[in-house]
Amino acid sequence: MPRTSDADERLLNAALELIWKNSYHATSVDDICRAAEVRKGSFYHFFPSKSQLALAALEAAWRRRKSILDELFSPTLPPLRRITGYFDHVAKTQRAHRGKCGCVLGCPFFNVGCEVGTQGSALGTKIRKILDRQLLYFETAIRDAHAQRTVRAPDARVAARMLFAFYQGTLAQARIRNDPRLLGELRTGALQLLGARGEARAR
Numbered sequence: 461m462p463r464t465s466d467a468d469e470r471l472l473n474a475a476l477e478l479i480w481k482n483s484y485h486a487t488s489v490d491d492i493c494r495a496a497e498v499r500k501g502s503f504y505h506f507f508p509s510k511s512q513l514a515l516a517a518l519e520a521a522w523r524r525r526k527s528i529l530d531e532l533f534s535p536t537l538p539p540l541r542r543i544t545g546y547f548d549h550v551a552k553t554q555r556a557h558r559g560k561c562g563c564v565l566g567c568p569f570f571n572v573g574c575e576v577g578t579q580g581s582a583l584g585t586k587i588r589k590i591l592d593r594q595l596l597y598f599e600t601a602i603r604d605a606h607a608q609r610t611v612r613a614p615d616a617r618v619a620a621r622m623l624f625a626f627y628q629g630t631l632a633q634a635r636i637r638n639d640p641r642l643l644g645e646l647r648t649g650a651l652q653l654l655g656a657r658g659e660a661r662a663r
Contacts, residue, residue: 468506470496475510476517480568481561484514484575484583514572515586521568522590533597539605540656543598547627547646554631555640564643566635569594570628595624602654611654623653 474496478487489510493500507513532549533542557565565571573587602623603616613619626649634642 467496467498467502471498471503471506471513472517472520474498475513476521476568479514479517479572480565481563484572511581511583514583518569518572518583518586518590522593525594529594529597533601535600535604538610539601539608540610540651540654542601543605543623543650543654544647546597547643547650550627550631551640551643551646554634554643558638558640562638564634564638564640566631567628570631571635591624595620598623605654605656609657611656613654619654623650626650626653 471492475487475492478491478495487510489500489503492498492510492513493503503513507516528549529546532546537545554564554566557563569587569590573584573591577584577587599616599620602611602613602619605611606613606616611619627646630642630646630649634640
C-alpha cells in the first residue's frame with residue numbers, strides 16, 4: 461500500500477513552532493515549507509493561505525492544550541491545586557523551551573492575539589475564542605474554591621479575568637526578558653490575588 465503523507469501534519473507543527481518563536485508576520489510560507497521539508501506546491505495543496513494554516517495550527521495547539529487542562533483542572537483535585545498545578549506546569553514547560561531553543565516563548569495564543577487582535581481577522585476571532593475557553597477553567601476552579609471558602613471570590617468570572625491577566629502578563633515579561641525565573645512568581649502571586657487562606661495555600 462502507498463505510504464500516507466504526513467506533510468499536512470509537518471506543516472502544522474512547523475507553522476506553530478515558527479510563529480510561536482518568531483511571530484505571525486515574520487514567518488513566511490517559504491520559512492514554513494523549509495522547516496517542514498515540504499514543497500511549496502504541496503503547501504497550497506493542503507492550505508489555501510498562510511492564515512488558513514495558522515488557523516488550523518492554533519486549533520491543533522488548542523486540542524493539545526485542552527488535554528493538559530482537562531488533566532490539571534480535573535474536578536477530582538482541590539480547586540487551588542488545579543490552579544497552582546497548572547502554573548507549576550507552565551513554569552516547567554517554559555524552562556524546557558528555553559533550554560531547547562534559547563528563548564522563553566510565552567503563550568502562543570496570547571502572542572499571536574497581541575499581533576493580530578486589532579486587524580479584525582479570522583485569526584483574531586479564533587484567538588479570542590481559544591482564550592475564552594481557557595478562561596473557563598480558571599473560572600470554574602475559582603468558583604469551586606469560593607464555595608469551599610478557601611478563597612473569597614463572589615464573582616468568579618471577574619476573579620478569573622484578573623488571574624488570567626496576571627498570568628499572561630507574567631508570561632509576557634518572562635518572554636521579553638527571556639528569564640524563566642519570573643514564572644516562579646505565578647504560584648505565589650495567584651494565591652495572593654485570590655486571597656487564599658493560609659491553610660489552603662499549604663494544600
